[in-house]
């Protein structure tokens with residue numbers, strides 16, 4: 001029994017995987033392949049059967065080379081991702097995922113994931129150059145089964161709040177958190193840790209703030225833990241300014257990939273006109289010949305969308321009425337949503353929108369911070385041993401700048417367009433390296449100070465105590481002078497980020513004055529977090545999700561302030577530096593947080609390209 | 613569409629509580645049946661709907677943008693390996709869809725430890741488990757040469 005008569009559960013592991021989503025299940029599987037005798041523990045805040053961004057399933061695997069049929073080579077994917085991110089991706093890491101990803105997808109098929117096949121060629125049915133179509137309703141349960149077969153233990157419903165460090169040996173030593181069901185304090189001691197905790201929604205105020213605020217594009221449970229956990233222990237982050245804005249079907253945020261690529265639907269303005277080409281010269285003035293790249297970078301397409309709407313010619317619509325006359329295409333269009341964004345089907349059913357007869361509206365979403373889509377925020381990681389330049393290599397593949405701390409999926413920066421298959425693959429890459437780390441360097445069980453473990457326990461459960469005491473001051477209700485509730489804090493965070501760091505209400509515009517003011521307000525919110533109250537364990541989880549979002553938001557704001565250019569118009573704009581500036585900013589931005597002083601250190605890192 | 617639970621169908625089994633990725637399906641202490649405690653943190657992911665053995669959970673589109681009168685129902689049958697969908701529009705029109713969910717029996721995935729153990733030299737190579745065979749290509753795992761990566765703007 002610990003403080004307040006609470007039970008402490010201590011688990012010793014060789015490898016600890018935090019988050020059992022796509023990357024985490026991949027990491028768990030691969031850890032066992034290489035570490036036959038190791039104790040491999042996967043810890044997850046929900047239930048790995050349906051956790052993470054793939055909880056509802058997917059209708060496409062968006063990263064598959066098709067090397068067996070000579071469709072694409074890994075280099076091609078690197079060039080594609082580089083082009084889409086306006087020149088700035090970690091090409092060494094991206095190539096590494098691309099060279100392994102086909103093997104992962106072939107395993108998925110063997111495990112029982114239904115793949116669609118082209119009836120003429122017998123190959124996987126392509127949705128686009130990189131995407132293949134699947135019946136993926138059970139994608140997550142299938143990879144979860146593989147992970148359960150591999151893990152020594154899977155611990156569901158444990159919210160991980162902090163990483164543990166061996167201060168003497170300067171290496172990671174595990175993690176702590178609490179069981180959301182029992183309230184037990186959980187201490188995991190491990191020789192290597194792989195963070196696979198997904199991306200971040202609800203950093204910026206979403207378009208819907210009523211009952212529908214959970215209908216964000218990325219899952220509402222993507223709580224930025226992937227960034228906050230490493231940031232807290234001083235791991236370097238990269239490109240945190242590189243948030244993503246998505247053009248999606250209105251309100252439901254149903255994906256548009258299959259519509260553009262497979263169904264060949266296209267967009268037009270409210271008056272039925274093509275508009276993208278009109279903005280080409282305007283965009284050229286901002287970014288130069290990046291506008292001529294093929295395919296047009298996602299952010300630049302957003303930029304044209306935003307300009308057209310600002311010019312008073314909205315709404316932008318997807319022309320579906322032609323394609324949907326074909327019954328096969330109509331089925332694909334609907335199943336695409338039922339397989340991964342069911343909410344879109346509901347919006348259409350409720351508003352009598354049948355895309356066979358009505359061209360549905362699109363909108364641009366609030367910004368998201370993540371590392372696996374058309375964006376690449378995340379941790380700064382060491383590259384593959386066989387070819388990464390020395391600037392990118394200081395240890396094991398996918399190890400962060402903290403010894404023994406690895407990551408994969410949304411957690412790792414610089415590797416845009418890895419998606420579900422690439423995240424699983426990156427989990428595998430990180431796991432093999434982590435096993436090697438444990439075998440070569442990490443043999444001894446790291447030491448954790450008992451004092452630190454007890455101090456963290458007090459910190460973690462404080463919101464319950466704050467609520468219990470403060471609650472007696474007031475009659476009833478949610479308004480107290482002594483505490484704020486997690487939802488209050490979340491809405492304040494979203495408002496600050498929205499108004500000061502380039503959210504929807506400023507049309508994604510910000511500048512140094514706004515960002516600095518935003519930082520002042522974030523600081524006060526950080527102070528108020530000492531007075532966050534939690535009524536029960538569920539609210540305690542929300543309180544810690546908010547803590548993680550807040551730390552990630554601070555990082556986003558610092559990075560946005562540091563990069564003095566507008567690299568990705570359509571994702572965000574620096575009003576004081578409206579142009580892309582390759583001379584000064586063809587580089588990565590890196591940050592490091594010092595938790596003792598609360599200071600951030602910023603630096604630039606070079607970009608290496610495959611040149612041939 | 614946040615979820616809600618029909619009082620007469622729910623028997624309080626807790627499957628929805630166990631699966632919800634948002635931790636918002638809870639058992640009401642008075643009624644001993646499930647409810648969504650935080651509709652504004654619901655992703656409409658349908659994990660709970662699919663998991664409920666009593667078909668007790670349904671969704672009503674988010675009040676702030678979905679007019680009433682619609683429904684999207686799912687029936688996921690693991691043994692058959694299918695999921696069936698019924699969409700009803702506000703004006704009464706209906707659409708039905710049926711998709712496969714898995715091609716192999718549940719529980720049959722071969723765990724990684726059931727494969728031959730890797731050799732000592734494999735640890736220092738770049739191949740992952742099952743590679744290079746699983747890539748289905750000739751010539752082994754592709755790689756870059758270090759000198760192919762250079763600084764500059766391309």
Ligand SMILES: Cc1cc2nc3c(=O)[nH]c(=O)nc-3n(C[C@H](O)[C@H](O)[C@H](O)COP(=O)(O)OP(=O)(O)OC[C@H]3O[C@@H](n4cnc5c(N)ncnc54)[C@H](O)[C@@H]3O)c2cc1C
Pocket residue numbers: 018019020021022023024043044045046048051052053054058059060061062063158159160161196197198199217218219221222223225226255340341372373408409410411418419420421423424
């Ligand atoms: C609407 C939508 C459509 C998409 N479409 C496609 C597509 O068509 N094709 C495709 O290939 N990809 C698609 N993706 C992208 C894909 O889902 C992601 O790239 C992938 O899931 C990222 O993997 P991950 O492991 O990093 O994160 P996730 O899969 O989200 O996993 C993160 C895990 O960490 C857990 N976790 C988080 N915080 C904590 C904590 N503090 N303690 C313990 N556990 C924690 C979470 O519960 C979760 O299980 C789509 C995503 C979305 C949202």
Ligand code: SF4
Pocket residue numbers: 617621622623624625626627628629645646663664665666667668669
């Ligand atoms: S799964 Fe269905 S029957 Fe069981 S508690 Fe939930 S709503 Fe009730």
Ligand code: SF4
Pocket residue numbers: 614615631632633634635636637648653654655656657658659660661
């Ligand atoms: S639809 Fe998803 S998020 Fe909503 S209550 Fe059900 S399982 Fe939870």
